[in-house]
Amino acid sequence: MDRRHVDELSIRYVEKLSLYEEYASRVRNLVQDLIEREDIEVYSIEGWAKPPVDVVRAPGARGDERDVELGSVPDLVTVRVLLRFPEDVYKVEEIIQSEFDVDHSRSITSSGLEDPFRFGYPAVVYTLALSTNRSSLREWGKYRDISFRLELRTMLQQAWATIAPRVNLNVDSVSEKKLKRRLVRLAALLEEADEGFLSLWEEAKEVAVLVPPSSDSAELRETTLTAERIFGEEELYAFFKAEPNLMSRWNSLAVKAGFPIFVPAPDYLKESFDYLYLILRTAGIDTISEVRRFLEEMEENELGLQQLRTIREAFAKESSAWRVDPFSAIFLLVLNLKWDVLKDKDLVHLNIKRGSDRIGGID
Numbered sequence: 001m002d003r004r005h006v007d008e009l010s011i012r013y014v015e016k017l018s019l020y021e022e023y024a025s026r027v028r029n030l031v032q033d034l035i036e037r038e039d040i041e042v043y044s045i046e047g048w049a050k051p052p053v054d055v056v057r058a059p060g061a062r063g064d065e066r067d068v069e070l071g072s073v074p075d076l077v078t079v080r081v082l083l084r085f086p087e088d089v090y091k092v093e094e095i096i097q098s099e100f101d102v103d104h105s106r107s108i109t110s111s112g113l114e115d116p117f118r119f120g121y122p123a124v125v126y127t128l129a130l131s132t133n134r135s136s137l138r139e140w141g142k143y144r145d146i147s148f149r150l151e152l153r154t155m156l157q158q159a160w161a162t163i164a165p166r167v168n169l170n171v172d173s174v175s176e177k178k179l180k181r182r183l184v185r186l187a188a189l190l191e192e193a194d195e196g197f198l199s200l201w202e203e204a205k206e207v208a209v210l211v212p213p214s215s216d217s218a219e220l221r222e223t224t225l226t227a228e229r230i231f232g233e234e235e236l237y238a239f240f241k242a243e244p245n246l247m248s249r250w251n252s253l254a255v256k257a258g259f260p261i262f263v264p265a266p267d268y269l270k271e272s273f274d275y276l277y278l279i280l281r282t283a284g285i286d287t288i289s290e291v292r293r294f295l296e297e298m299e300e301n302e303l304g305l306q307q308l309r310t311i312r313e314a315f316a317k318e319s320s321a322w323r324v325d326p327f328s329a330i331f332l333l334v335l336n337l338k339w340d341v342l343k344d345k346d347l348v349h350l351n352i353k354r355g356s357d358r359i360g361g362i363d
Helices: 003-017 017-037 086-099 155-166 173-206 215-226 233-242 244-254 266-282 286-312 326-337 352-359
Strands: 042-049 077-083 099-101 124-130 146-152
Touching: 003 017, 017 042, 017 086, 017 233, 042 099, 077 086, 077 173, 086 099, 086 124, 086 146, 124 215, 124 244, 146 352, 155 233, 233 244, 233 266, 244 286, 244 326, 266 326, 266 352, 286 326
Parallel strands: 077 146
Antiparallel strands: 042 077, 099 124, 124 146
């Protein structure tokens, strides 16, 4: 592909960048929900759209070089899932293969990593698209033709992927062979460590004994039994749906705080909910009990109302045009009151900044 065609592809991508960023956020949340429903522990999960400056035609993109479809370039949107054990990777693969359409010609599954002569400790990588059933849903229809790249890695595989590329193999042939040999040995050690940790974990579960009850252990047991799992997007939505008075309450508080009356369309309100979900999870308010507790604290002594007024007054010139629906009002409170947690996060990469810009009418 010549430079002119690369530039044309880049231009088309920039024109649709907001759609790809939005898709990265939504498909990341979807993948996380699908995994956590099966009680598989996720160490971390990220989703991002490729920066426009990095857009080049991926090897194997479909179509003629002069007419490459953006949707056929898989790494314009990437979701990376870090898991604890290789066994978890296999379980997630089963979920992914049943929930998405898989492009096997551009995927590296765990079965494809069984070659004993492979180099390094590579991860499982899938090229995926929404299934027909999901893409037929109204809220997913606009992403129907967009592929994305899914990386499934253990934490040790991520260590390999981060460190190994720093070893420069642009040396003479003798030195290159020595360096490669050492890298292969290190990769084998990491693979053994991955399997060893899993073996130890399973053995520990088998030989675990019950601790005789005492006041301390009883307290610990009660804490363990009552611990909540981190909510998914659907669980948070069900919480708000079961509390319809919350919506009208926060709508009236936003108006009372001085924000313009704003009646959002259903699609707009749903998108506001998506951004609220993101900021709650990022701020560590990630169980339903914590959400309920936060909202109750905002009700005490009208703290939420006071905070909304403070925010409006701080942005007096701009806030007269803000679009503050009930979910956006709570979003602003979390952004303001949990700033000590959020300030150390990459709010652009996590789409939090996009959520705040949207409230201010910056699309």
